[in-house]
Amino acid sequence: MGKYIHLVSFQINSPINHTVLSWAHPDDNRLKALGDMSLWIDMARTLERGLFDAIFFADTPGVFDRYEDRMDDAIRYGVCWPTMDPVTLLGAIAGATTQLGLAATVSTGPHHPYSVVRQLSTLDYMSGGRVGWNIVTGHLRGEHRAYGLTELPHDERYDRAEEYMEICYALWNSVGEGAVIADKASGVFADPSKVAKIAHQGKYFNCNTVAPALPSPQGRPVLFQAGSSGRGQAFAMKHADVVFAIQPNIPGMKKFMTDFNATAASLGRQPAPGVTFGIQPVIAGTEEEARKKLNDIVERIPLEGAIARLSGTMGVDFSGMELDQPLAEMQTQGSQGLMKAFSNIVGEKPLTLRDVAIRWGLAVGMPQFVGSPEQVADQIETIWRETGCHGFNVTPNIMPVSVDDFVNEVVPILQKRGVYPTEYLGKTLREKLELA
Numbered sequence: 488m489g490k491y492i493h494l495v496s497f498q499i500n501s502p503i504n505h506t507v508l509s510w511a512h513p514d515d516n517r518l519k520a521l522g523d524m525s526l527w528i529d530m531a532r533t534l535e536r537g538l539f540d541a542i543f544f545a546d547t548p549g550v551f552d553r554y555e556d557r558m559d560d561a562i563r564y565g566v567c568w569p570t571m572d573p574v575t576l577l578g579a580i581a582g583a584t585t586q587l588g589l590a591a592t593v594s595t596g597p598h599h600p601y602s603v604v605r606q607l608s609t610l611d612y613m614s615g616g617r618v619g620w621n622i623v624t625g626h627l628r629g630e631h632r633a634y635g636l637t638e639l640p641h642d643e644r645y646d647r648a649e650e651y652m653e654i655c656y657a658l659w660n661s662v663g664e665g666a667v668i669a670d671k672a673s674g675v676f677a678d679p680s681k682v683a684k685i686a687h688q689g690k691y692f693n694c695n696t697v698a699p700a701l702p703s704p705q706g707r708p709v710l711f712q713a714g715s716s717g718r719g720q721a722f723a724m725k726h727a728d729v730v731f732a733i734q735p736n737i738p739g740m741k742k743f744m745t746d747f748n749a750t751a752a753s754l755g756r757q758p759a760p761g762v763t764f765g766i767q768p769v770i771a772g773t774e775e776e777a778r779k780k781l782n783d784i785v786e787r788i789p790l791e792g793a794i795a796r797l798s799g800t801m802g803v804d805f806s807g808m809e810l811d812q813p814l815a816e817m818q819t820q821g822s823q824g825l826m827k828a829f830s831n832i833v834g835e836k837p838l839t840l841r842d843v844a845i846r847w848g849l850a851v852g853m854p855q856f857v858g859s860p861e862q863v864a865d866q867i868e869t870i871w872r873e874t875g876c877h878g879f880n881v882t883p884n885i886m887p888v889s890v891d892d893f894v895n896e897v898v899p900i901l902q903k904r905g906v907y908p909t910e911y912l913g914k915t916l917r918e919k920l921e922l923a
């Protein structure tokens with residue numbers, strides 16, 4: 488927990504962020520934004536005005552195809568399809584902002600570590616150290632099918648990612664102190680003796696080279712991680728600066744933090760990585776208006792689209808299951824952490840498959856903070872204080888109205904209470920997040 492609440496804006500470069508069919512809402516501009524970077528840039532500037540630490544892109548580079556073993560629901564309803572690349576978009580946002588952090592999810596599945604380091608470190612160097620990487624190991628079957636890859640079992644994906652990270656660190660550490668001379672008179676760019684050569688021959692990867700980019704002022708991108716199974720957390724404790732978690736409610740968040748801190752202590756990770764919880768504010772002038780707004784959003788969610796997404800994430804085809812039965816924990820090679828959180832819900836009666844699907848359609852299980860700006864600020868501050876979390880990944884529902892409302896109405900309240908910065912805490916993303 489830092490001195491301040493940290494906020495990251497949670498986005499996807501697709502027709503929706505996390506709310507199925509949000510693109511069809513009369514006030515939503517995402518259909519336009521898909522083909523117009525200037526709308527993303529306007530939103531990024533609003534986030535910067537609101538001192539968000541970063542814009543953070545989730546990414547699943549494949550189609551949700553588990554439900555009934557077909558892609559049609561995802562395609563029909565635009566459920567994260569098309570699935571456009573986030574890093575390309577971050578390049579444009581980097582050029583149009585000076586402070587906002589730039590975080591992208593990039594899966595270790597399809598790309599060689601050299602490609603990912605090259606792509607992200609180029610952006611990190613050129614943006615003055617504003618980049619974050621959400622390391623995911625590829626839980627989506629559709630991602631493997633898209634790239635023609637064999638799906639590895641859950642834990643082996645993390646084993647492979649361990650080797651992946653070894654190469655990443657070697658590349659990030661390759662350029663030593665004082666290596667770059669850049670002397671126009673002598674024509675010497677760098678001292679080869681200060682640039683470490685990597686000779687990696689491993690089980691999954693080979694890599695023989697030097698760093699593809701120079702280190703930024705923060706050295707390497709800030710590392711985010713979101714796996715919450717036992718194996719996922721062990722990986723996070725080793726690598727993550729910030730862990731991003733989804734818990735369905737406040738008791739779940741409290742339990743997550745208690746367990747997380749115990750795991751960190753038992754593995755000797757001190758201080759523990761910061762934890763940000765995903766949330767979806769629904770803001771209006773009054774609580775009643777906000778509830779009505781939420782109902783309107785819920786009512787337009789097609790159940791099939793929501794279940795298609797749920798099936799994809801959980802790695803289970805739910806088409807044969809009774810909608811009104813409680814969701815039982817099932818074996819999966821998909822997201823074990825999310826399966827556990829929603830089938831063993833803390834502090835509520837067990838959720839049926841229908842309940843979970845609706846929550847997935849709304850915001851992949853992230854809880855809604857519904858009310859007036861003051862009420863939303865209250866919930867954010869209370870959870871921050873009671874759980875000791877680092878902050879929140881805030882997913883908007885209607886674009887860009889939800890971002891505008893939050894920045895214009897909730898941020899000033901948090902600032903007045905002294906729990907949110909009134910200026911950026913540093914130049915690099917690491918500094919902004921109080922990780923330095």
Ligand SMILES: Cc1cc2nc3c(=O)[nH]c(=O)nc-3n(C[C@H](O)[C@H](O)[C@H](O)COP(=O)(O)O)c2cc1C
Binds near residue numbers: 627641713733765821
């Ligand atoms: C908050 C959150 C965000 C995630 N974002 C992505 C994402 O953008 N892309 C992706 O492929 N997986 C994403 N995942 C999946 C996880 O990174 C992880 O691969 C999956 O949950 C399986 O790991 P686990 O069983 O250890 O939880 C996310 C998970 C959570 C909890």
